[in-house]
Amino acid sequence: MSEITPEVVRHLAGLARIDVTDAEVDRFTEQLGLIVDSAATLKAAVAGDVPATSHPIPMKNVYREDVVLESLSQEAALSGSADSESGRFRVAAILDEE
Amino acid sequence: MAKAELMNYEQALEKFEVVIGLEVHVELNTKTKMFCGCRNDFGDEPNTNVCPVCLGLPGALPVVNKRAVESAIKIGLAIGCDIAPNGRFARKNYFYPDLAKNFQTSQFDEPIAFEGGVEVEVPSGQVYKIDIERAHMEEDAGKLTHVGGNTGRIQGAEFSLVDYNRAGVPLIEIVTKPVYGAGAEAPELAAAYVRYIREVVKALDVSEARMERGNVRCDANVSLRLHGAEKLGTRTETKNVNSLRSIERAVRYEIQRQAHILANGGTIIQETRHWHEDKGTTSAGRPKSDADDYRYFPEPDLVPVAPSKELIEELRASLPEDPATRRKRLQEAWGFSDLEFRDVVNAGLMDPIEETVAAGASPQAARKWWSGEIARQANADGKDVSELNVTAAQVAELAALVEAGKINDRIGREVLAAVMNGEGNPGEIVSAKGLEVVSDDGALMAAIDEALAKQPDVLEKIREGKVQAAGAVIGAVMQAMKGQADAGRVRELIIERAAQ
Numbered sequence: 008m009s010e011i012t013p014e015v016v017r018h019l020a021g022l023a024r025i026d027v028t029d030a031e032v033d034r035f036t037e038q039l040g041l042i043v044d045s046a047a048t049l050k051a052a053v054a055g056d057v058p059a060t061s062h063p064i065p066m067k068n069v070y071r072e073d074v075v076l077e078s079l080s081q082e083a084a085l086s087g088s089a090d091s092e093s094g095r096f097r098v099a100a101i102l103d104e105e
Numbered sequence: 106m107a108k109a110e111l112m113n114y115e116q117a118l119e120k121f122e123v124v125i126g127l128e129v130h131v132e133l134n135t136k137t138k139m140f141c142g143c144r145n146d147f148g149d150e151p152n153t154n155v156c157p158v159c160l161g162l163p164g165a166l167p168v169v170n171k172r173a174v175e176s177a178i179k180i181g182l183a184i185g186c187d188i189a190p191n192g193r194f195a196r197k198n199y200f201y202p203d204l205a206k207n208f209q210t211s212q213f214d215e216p217i218a219f220e221g222g223v224e225v226e227v228p229s230g231q232v233y234k235i236d237i238e239r240a241h242m243e244e245d246a247g248k249l250t251h252v253g254g255n256t257g258r259i260q261g262a263e264f265s266l267v268d269y270n271r272a273g274v275p276l277i278e279i280v281t282k283p284v285y286g287a288g289a290e291a292p293e294l295a296a297a298y299v300r301y302i303r304e305v306v307k308a309l310d311v312s313e314a315r316m317e318r319g320n321v322r323c324d325a326n327v328s329l330r331l332h333g334a335e336k337l338g339t340r341t342e343t344k345n346v347n348s349l350r351s352i353e354r355a356v357r358y359e360i361q362r363q364a365h366i367l368a369n370g371g372t373i374i375q376e377t378r379h380w381h382e383d384k385g386t387t388s389a390g391r392p393k394s395d396a397d398d399y400r401y402f403p404e405p406d407l408v409p410v411a412p413s414k415e416l417i418e419e420l421r422a423s424l425p426e427d428p429a430t431r432r433k434r435l436q437e438a439w440g441f442s443d444l445e446f447r448d449v450v451n452a453g454l455m456d457p458i459e460e461t462v463a464a465g466a467s468p469q470a471a472r473k474w475w476s477g478e479i480a481r482q483a484n485a486d487g488k489d490v491s492e493l494n495v496t497a498a499q500v501a502e503l504a505a506l507v508e509a510g511k512i513n514d515r516i517g518r519e520v521l522a523a524v525m526n527g528e529g530n531p532g533e534i535v536s537a538k539g540l541e542v543v544s545d546d547g548a549l550m551a552a553i554d555e556a557l558a559k560q561p562d563v564l565e566k567i568r569e570g571k572v573q574a575a576g577a578v579i580g581a582v583m584q585a586m587k588g589q590a591d592a593g594r595v596r597e598l599i600i601e602r603a604a605q
Contacts, residue, residue: 022200059403061193061404061405061409062408062409066409067408067409067411068408068410069168069169070168070170071169071170071171072171072172073170073171073172074136074142075136075137075142075144076141076142077142078144078155078156079155079157079160080153084152084155085152087162092266094150094151094268095152095250095267096152096202096268096269098202098265098267099264100251
């Protein structure tokens with residue numbers, strides 16, 4: 008049985024700042040449950056003694072020297088945004104922060 | 106919102122034990138950002154130090170800044186931490202437009218430094234051990250400017266403007282374990298600890314460490330529990346505390362606020378609170394998310410950070426003296442008494458005095474100006490001295506003018522006020538306002554004779570050994586000279602006159 012309950016879906020929607028209808032909650036509960044269950048089959052495929060990895064190739068210590076590279080121009084930086092003002096990205100207000 | 110009720114501080118401490126925890130964010134002074142080659146600079150035009158990586162554009166790949174890792178290791182070593190032989194980055198997911206990626210690249214279960222400790226002295230002289238849980242690397246977020254609906258430009262509209270220049274700037278977050286047993290000194294300890302961390306990162310030269318610019322920021326966790334209780338109380342986390350003075354005030358405020366709620370049968374909500382410098386209060390922010398809500402997972406775009414033993418030892422060998430050793434050295438070099446020195450440290454004046462002495466002033470003169478006029482002004486304005494409009498070089502210049510007898514102390518204070526008022530350097534102000542003392546003995550003698558003519562019996566009294574009689578004449582001469590004379594020299598001249 009999936010760990011995804013309607014309450015979990017509502018909580019996730021809240022974190023993602025998405026309004027969901029009751030019908031959507033039901034649909035997402037089913038769909039997300041399927042995804043989680045599918046991923047869980049991996050658990051059965053590997054034994055507990057296989058260490059988790061975050062990268063497919065065993066590499067470490069890939070660094071960049073602290074040297075300034077060219078940045079985008081302000082115009083280029085803002086060119087992909089839906090809205091901008093005074094050289095800044097304009098976004099919907101988020102009310103729970105200062 | 107109604108103003109929160111507070112319990113009297115002493116009463117609160119009688120009833121409750123205070124537990125604090127501190128998270129200090131240190132912005133590194135690397136030339137570039139944590140994961141891209143954009144400039145790490147303060148005050149540039151908005152969105153000019155940005156690139157596909159720090160804007161979170163599709164397909165952009167981060168690469169770790171080597172110097173930032175070395176700085177993180179140095180900080181970890183300087184606060185007594187072990188360095189992880191193998192650490193990695195994690196994504197901290199949240200939806201807020203201060204980062205364009207919808208996650209912050211941070212470290213979660215494998216921080217670069219862990220299990221350290223520092224000893225911190227509070228103003229009373231008491232020393233507390235503070236255990237460090239971890240120090241980890243992460244990136245700073247962009248700056249949001251909120252535009253309210255009452256600006257009239259678009260009716261009812263509310264929106265935010267985002268500048269991503271700061272997004273991706275390297276941050277080291279240092280987290281303490283819960284700190285018990287400081288009692289009434291918990292607020293002072295919180296401030297003293299942040300001061301200590303500031304001294305450490307400044308000495309390491311890994312951060313500009315300017316609190317007013319947000320280079321060092323503190324989130325203060327406060328919880329209360331009844332004396333003798335085992336279970337920790339629910340904590341609040343006060344953010345936006347950007348001066349040492351505010352940290353002390355914010356912790357004190359939270360102790361009093363929570364005590365009132367708990368004593369009246371209420372419960373504390375685990376939440377983020379915002380500190381309001383102007384009102385000296387905190388207000389509720391968002392409910393604190395659980396770590397689960399951030400859905401941390403290992404950052405697949407970055408490979409592990411695995412510093413070699415050799416690198417760690419090399420960095421360890423490069424560490425400067427620790428703050429306690431530095432304090433001892435400076436106190437000896439300056440010849441300050443324990444009390445004088447403690448006052449200097451607690452007023453945050455060690456750095457400016459050191460810089461002023463380096464610029465040529467005597468330690469006592471440097472101390473006199475910084476802990477006198479300048480500290481007084483800072484107090485009156487509710488600021489740190491670093492926020493005032495006066496530099497160590499200017500104070501040294503002022504001290505040199507006084508030392509050379511060009512101006513006296515009283516004029517010095519006037520000049521200093523003008524410096525803080527942005528009128529220029531001390532020398533310029535003295536010239537522009539014609540404040541130089543009259544050092545021409547002829548002019549002084551003329552003024553003395555004039556004053557003596559009005560008080561003819563003074564010379565006789567001095568000849569009889571009543572030297573203090575000169576005081577009245579000195580006063581008259583200083584008045585005639587509009588204060589621009591060296592009173593000591595005037596006194597000498599009067600006595601000379603009496604001897605003739």
